[in-house]
Amino acid sequence: MLWEWLVMPQGLSNAPATFNRCVTNLLRSESDFVPSYFDDVFVHSRAVDGKTDVEAYRIYVRKVLNLMRERKLFANLKKCIFAANEIPLLGCIVDKNGVRPDPVKIKAISDWPVPVDVKGLRKFLGLSAYLHKHSRIYAKTTVHLSRLLKKNERWSWSAEFQHSFEGMKKILIQMPVLAIADQD
Numbered sequence: 001m002l003w004e005w006l007v008m009p010q011g012l013s014n015a016p017a018t019f020n021r022c023v024t025n026l027l028r029s030e031s032d033f034v035p036s037y038f039d040d041v042f043v044h045s046r047a048v049d050g051k052t053d054v055e056a057y058r059i060y061v062r063k064v065l066n067l068m069r070e071r072k073l074f075a076n077l078k079k080c081i082f083a084a085n086e087i088p089l090l091g092c093i094v095d096k097n098g099v100r101p102d103p104v105k106i107k108a109i110s111d112w113p114v115p116v117d118v119k120g121l122r123k124f125l126g127l128s129a130y131l132h133k134h135s136r137i138y139a140k141t142t143v144h145l146s147r148l149l150k151k152n153e154r155w156s157w158s159a160e161f162q163h164s165f166e167g168m169k170k171i172l173i174q175m176p177v178l179a180i181a182d183q184d
Contacts, residue, residue: 026071033060041075042087042094057083091130098177101131109172114165118155121148128168134175141168 008019020038027034027041035042043064045057068075081087086095091102108127115121125142132138144164147153
C-alpha cells in the first residue's frame with residue numbers, strides 16, 4: 001500500500017522551505033500583484049487598464065484562487081483577510097502609505113521594564129532589533145547597551161545605561177512609516 005500526504009506535514013525539517021518553494025513557483029506568473037511569504041499570500045491592486053482598484057483586485061483574487069484550486073492547494077477562510085485597507089505582516093502593519101510597526105509591538109517597547117540582568121536586556125534588544133529598519137540610528141543607540149552582553153562583562157546598570165535604554169525606547173516609539181517602493 002502506498003501512502004501520500006494530503007497536507008504539508010509540519011515538523012519535518014525541510015517542510016517550510018519545500019512549501020515556500022511550492023507557493024513561490026505557483027505564483028511566479030502573477031508575481032506583479034501577488035507576493036508571498038512562506039504560506040502567506042498577499043494580493044494587492046491598483047487601478048489599471050480602465051478598471052478600478054477594486055475591480056482589478058477581484059480579478060487578481062479570482063486568478064490566485066483558480067491557480068490554487070488547479071494545484072489542489074486550499075486557503076483556510078478563517079485566516080483569510082479580503083479587501084482590507086491594511087494587513088498585519090511580520091510584526092508590522094502594511095497599508096497604502098507604507099510599512100509601520102504594529103502598535104502592539106510599540107506598546108510592548110514603551111511598557112518594557114528596566115532590565116535587571118543580561119537575560120532581560122537580551123529580550124529587549126531582540127524585540128527592538130526586529131524593528132531596527134525603522135530607525136536610521138539603531139546601531140548607534142544599541143552600542144552602549146550591547147557592551148553589557150559581552151562574555152566577561154560584569155552586570156552593572158548605571159545611570160548612563162539607563163539613559164541609553166530610555167533613549168532607545170524613545171527612538172523606537174517614534175519610528176517613521178517606511179514607504180513602499182513604486183514599481184513603475
